[in-house]
Amino acid sequence: MTDKALSITQVSKDRGKTRVLDEITLSLAPGQRVALLGHNGAGKSTLIKSILGLTPIHDGTIRIGVAAPGSAQARRETAYLPEAVSFHPALTGREQLTLFAQLSGSKVDVPCLLDRVGLSDALDRRIGTYSKGMRQRLGLAQVLLGQPKVALLDEPTSGLDPISRQDLYAIIDELAGQGTAVLIASHALTEVEARTDRIAIMRKGRMVADDTLTNLSALAGLPIRLKVRASANPEALAAELGGKRINGASIEMLCTPDDKMEALRRIAGMGDAVADVEMTPPKLEDLYRHYAQEEMQ
Amino acid sequence: MTRFLAITRTEMLILRRNRWLLMATLIMVLFALALTFAGSAPTGTLGVDMLTVSVASMTTLSVYLAPLLALMIAFDAIAGDVDRGSLSLLLSYPAGRGEILLGKFAAHLAALAFAMTIGFGTAGAVAAWFGGAGPESLMALARLILTSILLGAVFLALGYLLSALARGATAAAGLSAGLWLVFVVLYDLGLLGAVVMDEGGTFTQSVFPWVMVANPADAFRLWNIAATEGVAMASGMTGAAQALPVWAAPASLLIWPILGFALARAAFRRVEP
Numbered sequence: 213m214t215d216k217a218l219s220i221t222q223v224s225k226d227r228g229k230t231r232v233l234d235e236i237t238l239s240l241a242p243g244q245r246v247a248l249l250g251h252n253g254a255g256k257s258t259l260i261k262s263i264l265g266l267t268p269i270h271d272g273t274i275r276i277g278v279a280a281p282g283s284a285q286a287r288r289e290t291a292y293l294p295e296a297v298s299f300h301p302a303l304t305g306r307e308q309l310t311l312f313a314q315l316s317g318s319k320v321d322v323p324c325l326l327d328r329v330g331l332s333d334a335l336d337r338r339i340g341t342y343s344k345g346m347r348q349r350l351g352l353a354q355v356l357l358g359q360p361k362v363a364l365l366d367e368p369t370s371g372l373d374p375i376s377r378q379d380l381y382a383i384i385d386e387l388a389g390q391g392t393a394v395l396i397a398s399h400a401l402t403e404v405e406a407r408t409d410r411i412a413i414m415r416k417g418r419m420v421a422d423d424t425l426t427n428l429s430a431l432a433g434l435p436i437r438l439k440v441r442a443s444a445n446p447e448a449l450a451a452e453l454g455g456k457r458i459n460g461a462s463i464e465m466l467c468t469p470d471d472k473m474e475a476l477r478r479i480a481g482m483g484d485a486v487a488d489v490e491m492t493p494p495k496l497e498d499l500y501r502h503y504a505q506e507e508m509q
Numbered sequence: 510m511t512r513f514l515a516i517t518r519t520e521m522l523i524l525r526r527n528r529w530l531l532m533a534t535l536i537m538v539l540f541a542l543a544l545t546f547a548g549s550a551p552t553g554t555l556g557v558d559m560l561t562v563s564v565a566s567m568t569t570l571s572v573y574l575a576p577l578l579a580l581m582i583a584f585d586a587i588a589g590d591v592d593r594g595s596l597s598l599l600l601s602y603p604a605g606r607g608e609i610l611l612g613k614f615a616a617h618l619a620a621l622a623f624a625m626t627i628g629f630g631t632a633g634a635v636a637a638w639f640g641g642a643g644p645e646s647l648m649a650l651a652r653l654i655l656t657s658i659l660l661g662a663v664f665l666a667l668g669y670l671l672s673a674l675a676r677g678a679t680a681a682a683g684l685s686a687g688l689w690l691v692f693v694v695l696y697d698l699g700l701l702g703a704v705v706m707d708e709g710g711t712f713t714q715s716v717f718p719w720v721m722v723a724n725p726a727d728a729f730r731l732w733n734i735a736a737t738e739g740v741a742m743a744s745g746m747t748g749a750a751q752a753l754p755v756w757a758a759p760a761s762l763l764i765w766p767i768l769g770f771a772l773a774r775a776a777f778r779r780v781e782p
Binding site (some may be wrong): 261264266267284287288290291292293294295296297298299300302303307308311312314315316317338351354429 | 511512514515516518519522523526527542589593594595597598599600601602603781782
């Protein structure tokens, strides 16, 4: 157990009569990056707050290393970025971060850290004048204080422009590189896809999937989409390949990962009749829809 | 200890930055000066120096202002952080909840003490300069400043309690206004009504003074009045003060901040950000 940075075992929590967390089990090894996906109200934020010891759980155990949530040791070893975080508008970025550094007992160089998240120009400006993205960056800077064992990021990309998102993922990689286990609760599916080692999907307080993207795809059996553009006669092409006409010149066909090469060979065998082929493997979005809505149909 | 100091320093910075400290000090100075000059008329008739009369007037002022200023800072202390979403982050750091609350309390109390000392001190100095002062009236001024800070401490703690119980800073502000009204205005009106109804019976004789001193605002008044004969004369409130043992008012004013802080601490423990 102790080789895990974070282990969550059979955790349940009730709020009134509703079960907001239902026998959640999840563990993160040091340096692992795990995306936690789910609709609003699926229980992602509640799970993160349970890990922080901010809200009590009614069953199961959570351990940060060996420490219980909310204990002094656990709080020293976790870093947290709340969803849509805001700070006191009267303080400057430097003052706010200095407070956090003193609270965590870290002897970090504050201006240097703010430079790391691209806030060096706004160092001595009041947080009240910051944009949402800048506040988010400031929140991110405090995650980098000390060397946390576990970092919990709740919707870290909200309010960030695409370039900032690249920076964010660079920082996450840096954290993981120094051995921090990073749990990222997110809606931004496409970015999470390439940037995490594992994906966990929550639905209505339950963990419905927890695996690598490849394994999840295989498990879900989602089809690969092939879009074939005919050079002259799309009807003949559709008849030959058995696909579906989607516009004037193209057809679309679905095939399983096992049949993929076979389909490609057939298309290649048709010579000049085919002008172009586009292949789309199942996206995280399709997977997410598959797992998150499984029982709704 | 460094964590406690870090919180205190940051809170001081906020009070300075958002001009609360400046405004509170200014309000105290202006009101205290106005009362000192307006209330200087009866000096001759009562045969006391001007500072004594000034302290009597400022005692009445402080009953209203000290709780108000304290509540104005305190209501935001927890609810504001919840609203901003920064409380969950703050609590994820190694600082304990008691440490956080105590850190804020120290900063807020220091700010109140500053405003009180400058405000009453300035007015006292002016009164002493124009109308003379004696060792007794200087003692009265020092007592006024100290008890005002204690009264502020009571309402800081009660403000934290409401801030922890309320859902959001706006609700906390509303509750604080209600609390101020009850302790400073309605409580006395109720007592007055009861005394009138009772027509000098056992309630007025034995119960009333104790009920009165249980309210920190009244305890503050009684302490200041009972301690100085001149102030009591100038304010015309000797009766109630004489019915109680000397320790009653100081005990009430010293117990309240501790009780209030313990309640606030207990309420803060239950806050789920």
